[in-house]
Amino acid sequence: MTARERLGQLRTKFGSAIRRADVPGDHRLFVYVESCALKAVCRYLFLDLDARYVVSIGADDRPYSGGFLLAHDFAFDADHLLCSVLTHLPAENPKADSISGVVPAANWAEREIRDLVGIEPVGHPYPKRLVLPDGWPENAHPLRKDAPWNELPAGFDPEREFQFDDPPEGCIVVPFGPFHPTLDEPAHFRLFIEGERVRGCEYRGFMVHRGIEKLAESVLTYNDIPMMAERICGICGCVHNVAYAQAVESAAGVTIPPRAEYIRTIMLEVERLHSHLLWVGLACHIVGFDTLFMQSWRIREPLMWAAEKISGNRKTYALCLIGGVRWEITPELALELRQVLDRLETEWRAVAAAVSRDKNLQKRTRGVGVAGPALVKSAGLIGPVARAAGVEIDCRRDHPYAAYDRVEFNVITADGCDVWSRVVVRMNEVFESVRILRQCLEKMEPGPLQSPVAAELPVGRLGLSSVEAPRGESHHFVITGENNRPRRWRVRAPTYQNLQAVPAMIKDQQIADMTISLGSIDPCFSCTDRIETIDLKSGETRIWTQEELIRNLRP
């Protein structure tokens, strides 16, 4: 079904509740509805039409339209369609019906909108603070246009603590994080343990907020933001870089040259390779198998050198500008990349064969961290986690971007729904990535790297972009704006959705499996936490905990 046909279905069902619709092509649909009908429309899309929930976005549109904007993004993967359902809310006391009762996946997104923009989700099952630090005063919403990006609001209380839930009967509380050797980034999971089994979990995260979205609206410009976007994540930066550029290009109607599309595809797949190899090593380290950890990273290293030769840095490729890419792949570099890929593929086949026969590793990972297709649908899980449950979704095939419509590849799935299936999916995706890279290197034609952007970008246009990161779908929403910068930029990283399912995955499992279950979603907390915060650098002393000291002392 095309976008217009879907719109037709909505119009038939909801008639006058639909105020306006924009269909900028067959693959994007923007539907403006009455705020009272928002929940019904979302329910229809999610349950009746079986769309996949992506993210909810709140924006302060008061300087432009006099009110707030609330959007819920959905994806029709089989139709290759990304759809956004929007509504305008009044400037005074904005609130809308919460859709989390119908779409459990929207739980965090609505709490975030409440914290940062101040739109109240009425009827939300768990309206606790999610994103803002504990001491933040109640009615200060950072993403509003009248909130400054570089000042603490009046009433900030550094002594206030977060109120955690009480543990259920008979359970003790084991804190996991914010400092833990397994976690590279801080996150706090409060595990409720009974004996050796986890009975529940409460998550308090968003400790590495850096104010990226607010900065993009206030201080940076269109071409500065890609450099900032790739620093959202320490492993999958290129994804955000490309997704943002694509969202703006889609909103503004800029097309990029074909060679640039191929180069974006190549760098994205190089990134996927390095991320998956890194992850397999990390998963082995978590279960105590350091040797395989070292070997995976040894095999990965020539790929990092190749990326450095092409882009100038091992990981932050600084690849995209609006309108194209910055780095050329010369014939020598292409040849070198081919050699690296050949060697990598041979070595990885041997490792994959060894790992699949390894009973020891399988014992630790089979039946652990189970997330079945029902959880995938209700929590909106994506990426290898979903594919390991047999759900075949992959943005490269479902919402093709860059040069993915011109290459052939398989979408790897497995049926186990557990950590072992995720290991298998990621190991096999390595071979698919190598295949895509070879095709790109072959099919790439000489040409310019950038399209000229002759005129000002149009203002007030919406753009959506979904890019398949190694962890899942990374979705960017942009509203173009004045002064050479966007009005609103929302980043939904894949870990944002996958983390919400962790409490369900670890329930009734053993505490020893907690880390590998968490690790199997390949969490990237930096990707997840990137909304608004203020730099509290001045005058804050850091008290080292005992654990930190001991960790540093251990030989």
Place this chain on the structure above:
Amino acid sequence: MLSLSKLKEAWLCLKAGRVTLPYPARGRPAPARFRGRPVFDAAKCIGCAGCANNCPAREILVCDLCQEIRVLQYLGRRCTYCGRCADVCPEKAITLSLDFETATERIGDLRQRLDLFMSTCQRCGRCFKETSWLDQLKLKGYRFDDVQNERWVLRSRACLESEPAVDDLKIDLDGP
């Protein structure tokens, strides 16, 4: 305990040999395109401030001391080595060297300062032919970044007119 698969794994590992390098005992040069510390060439610089306008980290400050003298200062503290300054420079006065060993105890070591004698026509920010509209100069006319306090100050009648003066962060790492 040592089943066949484990032996095969061990064999794979031993076949690979030792791959860790004796750095820093032996140096390791970076590849040709490596984006290291930027080096500013005062002889080539024309003082157009294109680099300052396009630095995502706002680490290049420009200040007009008088009609003839413009001071350009690269602070280097938050530099992300993205290379945008080198991209947009019309005179290719900025090169990103291969230098990555820039750790120092004094933040001032990273600073590069250029004192430029400007020829008469400065008002139009001449010779900065931007590659696209997105890179255009945000400021025309005099620049007054607060070099003393190391702040980037936006004050002009160019396209960012509706913005108030934006204060930058002051990071004092030269302290006791």
Place this chain on the structure above:
Amino acid sequence: MNLPRILLGGLANLGLVMIFAPACEGLLRKVTALIQSRQGPPLRQAYFDLLKLLGKEDLESGQTPWVQRFAACLSPATALTVACLVPMGFPAPLNGVGDAILLIYLLTLSGIGTLLGGLAAGSTYSLVGISREMMTMIALEPLFTVTILAGAVHTGSLRVNQVLDGSVYATAGFPWSGLVLFGVILASFQAFVQRAPFDIAEAETELMDGPLLEYSGPKLALFRYAQMIRLVVYSALFVSLFVPWGSGLAFPIGWLLFWAKVLGVVLLVTVVAATHARYRIDQAIRFFAGLLAAALGALLLASYGH
């Protein structure tokens, strides 16, 4: 009971073990690095680590500091006492004073030292760590006890020198019980020395080092030293119980051969540790339970003279 002889012998054993233990640890780390395609630390690194820790400030942060101090001293002290009970190339110095039962008690006490340490610290992770350690100990100690008992049954004596001289093979016919026990102890040896796949109690990535979490500086040095000594002592025990041939040769051949065999055991431990992932506690306990059944079967065989 010849006091000067005991003292000299004791000092010799102690000195040997104390000097040799960090070297074995260094060898373990170097070989692990080789398997992992790395340079690895120098062989002397374990000595440097101990010296560094001993020089640090002694922070006391747990609930009962004096128990922590006691536990930190108990651990290496018991391990070193066991060293005096094991014949290391020549008869054990404390042979006349203690017997095999004392050996078993001292080994258990060494493990209890770690448990006390974890309890005294009192943090959540150390408590979970000692609960795992306790479960492992309960499953493991019987295996060793059964082995000693089988040896005692064969030789008819509990004297250390006789039990630890390959006594499990001392049957009239084919030593079935000895071979079964050899297999059992070989399969569980990694757990005795707390290496992968049975290093469950101090899993770094799961429990942040378990019972030793709250320790730093000199106390941590003592615990780590105790771990290194236990590696050497258990290897020596293994060699004397199951691979005794050649130790009877004249000094220095017999002595050198003994230590070569101990090194061999350490290398075996290293290779197994480097090539295995860590097991979960319930999987490990099931494994040990199976081994215990086999060991008891072997004891039964031993009592019938096989």
